[in-house]
Amino acid sequence: MIGHYLMFDRNCAQALDAYEEAFGACVRSIRRYGDMPARPGFSISQEDQGLILNACIEIDGAELMCADMSGPCACGNNQYVSVVLDDPKRAQRIWDVLRQGGDIFMELAPSFFADLHGSLRDRFGICWMLTVREHASD
Numbered sequence: 573m574i575g576h577y578l579m580f581d582r583n584c585a586q587a588l589d590a591y592e593e594a595f596g597a598c599v600r601s602i603r604r605y606g607d608m609p610a611r612p613g614f615s616i617s618q619e620d621q622g623l624i625l626n627a628c629i630e631i632d633g634a635e636l637m638c639a640d641m642s643g644p645c646a647c648g649n650n651q652y653v654s655v656v657l658d659d660p661k662r663a664q665r666i667w668d669v670l671r672q673g674g675d676i677f678m679e680l681a682p683s684f685f686a687d688l689h690g691s692l693r694d695r696f697g698i699c700w701m702l703t704v705r706e707h708a709s710d
Contacts, residue, residue, distance in 0.1 A: 576653055577637045578698055581645035584624040584638050587696040591629060594669035595655075600628040600635070605642065616642075631655070645697070652691065652699040663688055663704045670694045670702075 580587055591597045606621030623640035630636075636653070657663045667680045673695030680690030680702060688704035 575635055575637060577639070578653075579645055580624075580638065580640050580696055582623060582640050583696055584627060584640040587694075587698070588624075588627060588629055588638065590669060590672075590694070590696070591631065594666045595631045597629050597631045600630055602627045605640075652701045654701045654703070656703045656705060658705055660688055660704045663702050667692075667702055670700055 578584075578587075588599055588602075592599065602624055603626045604621065605616045605623045605625045608616065608625060620642055623642065625639055627638045628635055629638060632655075655663075655666070657666075663680065667690060671692055671694075675693045677691040677693070677699075678689070680688050683689040686703045686706050689702070691699065691701045693699045
């Protein structure tokens with residue numbers, strides 16, 4: 573199975589909430605740093621206890637793994653989560669949530685290869701591509 577593992581800058585819980593709202597996604601599991609058994613020579617600071625060590629979220633049958641970085645996190649644009657849809661209204665609803673506080677690379681608009689296509693980086697530093705499949709005209 574191929575999947576994505578998304579790393580966040582101490583805001584994974586907020587990102588999961590936004591993805592639940594945008595996609596109607598389901599959080600399957602959450603483990604926090606504070607849930608980890610004690611290990612000699614490896615301590616978790618009190619302020620990091622509530623950070624997410626590992627979470628699994630399901631979006632349209634696909635699972636994404638997510639976590640907070642315990643150290644510095646650099647957000648980039650070298651990985652995208654691609655979402656291909658058939659429903660333009662759903663695509664617009666998702667777009668409207670993800671664009672809040674984010675950076676738009678390409679507006680969600682008709683393209684030569686799809687009814688709609690757009691790309692952005694959300695406020696959590698994750699890059700998304702939304703595509704509504706091209707429907708053959710009769």
